[in-house]
Amino acid sequence: MDDELFPRERAQIAPGAVHLPGWLDPAHQRELLAACRDWARPPAGLRTVRTPGGGTMTARQVCLGWHWYPYAYARTVGDGDGDGAPVKPFPAWLGELGRRAVADTLGPAEARDAAYDIALINFYDGDAHMGMHRDADERSGAPVVSLSLGDTCVFRFGNTLTRTRPYTDVELRSGDLFVFGGPSRPAYHGVPRVLPGTAPTGLGLSGRLNITLRVSGFPDAT
Template identity: 60%
Template sequence: MESLLPRERSEPSPGAVHLPGWLSLKQQQELIDACRKWATGPVPMRAARMPNGSMMSVKTVCLGWHWQPYRYTRTADDAGGGQVAEFPDWLVQLGRDAVAAAYGDPANYAPDAALINFYDDDAAMGMHQDKDEVASAPVVSLSIGDSCIFRFGNTETRNKPWTDLTLESGDLFVFGGPSRFAYHGVTKTYPGSADPALGLKGRLNLTLRETGLS
């Protein structure tokens, strides 16, 4: 999705920072290659089942820790019981670079879990909080592929006030501090909006977290 005017850094709420175009095209392509490998296992990408029995419309693969609603485990107990792939050192460094870009100081940021969500043309994500972590370190979100409308709300309710942002391929969004537990979601994607050079149909979202678990 081409922007008429240059997109600039924004802070929709205290502690929440949007940095458009933070990832280079080369970095995006490298992350796509890595995600394709992670998606095949040792625990393959799957749609998670919610406690009410419904299936999420996004498909997810995890690194470091396996996430299932609403807890982390070392083994994928809801997806065959396998051990999840390790969280690589180079991704830790990318997370630290992201926090430094957002706040000016990585403050010993040490992500140990990643949730990699794939959105096809019809996928969306309801308003929710990322609160299954013990630590309150920032969440780093990287967008690759099709653009989306990202709704970032408040910490008290799924309802307004919220801000709708367009996240495009290569964008970085970091939320911590007063906004760490803000409700957020993806209301829609724009199929076919990604740069054809990426060779990706759909949207990838990598969220890096520091769980605080041992």
């Protein structure tokens, strides 16, 4: 979609929620994709997430730093079809990327003390989606950083009170950045659909990867 008549511009979707199109250039997208492929390998690799009610999430997931499962965190991958291995470490460079993302969207003051230590990496194939939910299992209110690679998706950003309207649908493409903090940190959000075949041809990815960075705020976080 490089031949658009008008370039996509930065947009504030809600107070504290900012969409910055094309934040990652093609070279950085390829570097991040290579890292995701390495993280997805076992042990503690890409897994299917099972909910307490017995269902499964259609997006598969791998975690760094802390392993998320519905609805808590652990240091080992013991749920769903996990292998019980220790969660992979959260790299320092990914934390720096998160702080830079916050500085570029919400300003340097918001980024200064954001000690990112969790990454949730979700892989969506053409049929995958994510229901409306809040990121509420952390003890920190630091902004959430979301990076997109591969196929375009419809990202639904809602309100802080209900999973239903009002919400705003945002098209997230490969390389896009979405950050939400402040009053929008507890907002409901989800991915109602992915648009297959829309990934950049030079990336080499079929499907969508979403890399979400969070600050745990846990007492034993290092």
